Amino acid sequence: MFSYLSRRVTFSKCNSFARDVPRIQKRFFDIKPDEQLSFAMVTPKAIAKARVGGIIARLLATPEIELVGARMYRISPALRQDLLTAFTESALEDGEWDNYEVALINYAQDNWTEERSREVGYDTLRTIVLLFKGKNVIRDLTRVIGDHIPSPEDFGLTIRGTYGDYVAVGGKILQFQPAVINALSAASNRRILALLAKYAESDGGVIPAPLASDATEREVGLVMIKPDNLARPSALPGHILSMFEATGLSLVGARVVWMNLSQAEEFYGFLERIFEKKLVPGIVSRLKDRLMKGFDFKLDEADYTKMAEVLKEKNAHCEVTKIMEYMTGLNRDDPENFSKPGRAKCFAFLFCGKNVIGTLRNKLGSTDPSKSEHGSIRLDYGRDLMRNGAHASDSLESATRERRIVGLLGNEPSSEKQLIEDW
Numbered sequence: 001m002f003s004y005l006s007r008r009v010t011f012s013k014c015n016s017f018a019r020d021v022p023r024i025q026k027r028f029f030d031i032k033p034d035e036q037l038s039f040a041m042v043t044p045k046a047i048a049k050a051r052v053g054g055i056i057a058r059l060l061a062t063p064e065i066e067l068v069g070a071r072m073y074r075i076s077p078a079l080r081q082d083l084l085t086a087f088t089e090s091a092l093e094d095g096e097w098d099n100y101e102v103a104l105i106n107y108a109q110d111n112w113t114e115e116r117s118r119e120v121g122y123d124t125l126r127t128i129v130l131l132f133k134g135k136n137v138i139r140d141l142t143r144v145i146g147d148h149i150p151s152p153e154d155f156g157l158t159i160r161g162t163y164g165d166y167v168a169v170g171g172k173i174l175q176f177q178p179a180v181i182n183a184l185s186a187a188s189n190r191r192i193l194a195l196l197a198k199y200a201e202s203d204g205g206v207i208p209a210p211l212a213s214d215a216t217e218r219e220v221g222l223v224m225i226k227p228d229n230l231a232r233p234s235a236l237p238g239h240i241l242s243m244f245e246a247t248g249l250s251l252v253g254a255r256v257v258w259m260n261l262s263q264a265e266e267f268y269g270f271l272e273r274i275f276e277k278k279l280v281p282g283i284v285s286r287l288k289d290r291l292m293k294g295f296d297f298k299l300d301e302a303d304y305t306k307m308a309e310v311l312k313e314k315n316a317h318c319e320v321t322k323i324m325e326y327m328t329g330l331n332r333d334d335p336e337n338f339s340k341p342g343r344a345k346c347f348a349f350l351f352c353g354k355n356v357i358g359t360l361r362n363k364l365g366s367t368d369p370s371k372s373e374h375g376s377i378r379l380d381y382g383r384d385l386m387r388n389g390a391h392a393s394d395s396l397e398s399a400t401r402e403r404r405i406v407g408l409l410g411n412e413p414s415s416e417k418q419l420i421e422d423w
Contacts, residue, residue: 024264031133036136037068037423038189039196040130041181044111048122050245051163055180057238058159059130060230064140067230068348069131069416070254073196073204074123078111082195090188100148101184103166103176123210128254129196131416138189141182148178193420200417206253206410209352220252221356222408223364223401224391227327227344229381231403236381237347240390243377244351247359253350257406258342261332264324267405271323275316283315326386348406355400360392 009285031037040059042052073079079235084105091101110116116124134140146158154161164179183189196204209218229236245251259267284304291299324332329343351360365376369388372379382388393399403409 006392013362031068031423035133035135036137036186036189037131037133037193037420038141038183039193040132040141042128042130043177043179043181044124044126045177046163046179047126047128050242051179052128052251053238053240053242053245055159055163055238056130056241057235058144058162059132059141060237061233062140062144063096063233065132065134065137065348067130067256067345068133069129069419070256071129071196071200071204071414071416072207072252072254073127073129073199074207075112075125076199076203077125079195079199079203082198084108086188086191087193089191090184093185093187093235098148099168103149103173104181106173107178113294113382115278117210126207126210128251129204129416130301131256131419134172138183138186143180145180145188148184162193169270193423197297197417197420200414200420204414205412206350206408209250209416211254216354218356219356219396220350220352220399220403221249221360221396222391222393222402222406223349223351223360224257224402224406225347225349226387226390227329227346228306228383228387229389230345230347238376240351240377240381241347242358243363243380244349244390247353247363249351249353249356249359251349252352252419253348253408253410255346255348255406258344259328259346259406260340260342261324261328261338263342263405264328265332267402268323268327268413272313272316272320275319276312279315279319280308280312282313323386346406348408350403350408357393357395364390364392366383 040055042055046052046055059065087101087108088103091097091105111124113124132141133162144159146160146164148155148160149166151161155163157205160166160179162179165175165177167173167175183192206220225237225240229240284301287304287307291304292416321332324330327342327344327346330337330340332338353359362373365372365378365382367378367388368385369378369382372382377390378388393402400409407415
């Protein structure tokens with residue numbers, strides 16, 4: 001075995017409900033026999049520079065691949081060593097070293113240490129792993145991520161050409177930041193996926209904020225990109241994430257969520273009590289529109305209010321049912337649906353920092369996109385009161401409750417590990 005740990009590689013060497021919320025979410029999809037599972041690992045500097053949204057936008061706009069999982073990791077010394085071994089074994093598959101393989105091994109060896117984090121002032125061990133499926137997912141990921149060593153012709157065209165850096169002068173690499181690490185071959189794909197599964201729970205999950213000096217900087221808020229943005233290949237989820245990243249908050253968790261009805265009922269069920277009171281004026285208005293000319297006698301305000309009182313419970317149930325069906329793809333009025341996995345995909349992220357709740361909600365904007373503030377996510381990407389781009393927790397207490405429901409408290413078994421192992 002090549003001893004990569006003893007010295008750097010040089011170019012001279014190369015050419016609260018009764019229905020329990022499941023701790024590991026069931027999947028309604030399968031990876032078919034003719035499909036592959038692969039990964040894209042977003043590098044620590046890309047995270048620190050708020051480039052994750054831009055990278056995800058490119059990936060999710062690729063029609064041949066489908067996002068099926070996401071997890072944050074903080075690379076431990078053990079995972080670092082195993083990844084270096086995997087990179088070396090991949091480099092030796094064809095019997096010779098190329099420039100990218102050399103640069104990647106040196107990059108991992110030099111950057112994935114606590115000492116380097118202290119030197120550069122950001123966490124050089126934090127990464128986000130995205131899991132994709134597709135018939136030729138390794139090839140298709142490589143195409144959109146770009147050449148391992150980007151050239152000027154790639155600038156703006158590929159992920160590495162846009163977000164990565166590679167500068168070499170006289171055969172000496174002055175700068176190498178790949179932005180995203182992906183599989184070099186089918187063998188290396190299986191090798192690295194096995195490591196990601198092995199370390200999913202020890203190194204992965206919710207990663208504490210880097211360099212947080214006090215408790216207020218460690219406050220965590222949840223945002224969740226809503227299903228209509230993920231229903232087809234689209235860059236929209238990445239653009240929405242980019243706007244959240246632009247707040248300067250630290251990204252500390254990520255997960256792809258297929259919310260089932262039990263989760264949705266715990267997440268949204270409490271709204272029925274609120275809607276019973278809040279939506280009465282709307283019921284009155286709709287009754288007036290439909291009944292004002294329907295009778296030969298006059299109805300006064302008290303009549304409409306009495307009718308609204310009769311209808312308010314059913315109306316609140318109906319409105320919450322519509323929200324739950326939108327978020328899960330399942331109707332809660334069919335009891336059999338409570339045993340089924342959710343069919344609608346959301347993308348959940350955790351952000352950390354001072355005044356995290358207020359900062360996220362200010363960037364998100366008002367619930368009604370037509371009344372939302374300029375520069376807000378909902379004004380730019382929302383369509384109506386329900387399809388309004390994303391959700392953001394309205395308090396630290398709500399964030400904790402919602403994180404538990406969607407499996408982002410940090411102590412849950414890894415569904416991403418299960419997905420890899422099943423494949």
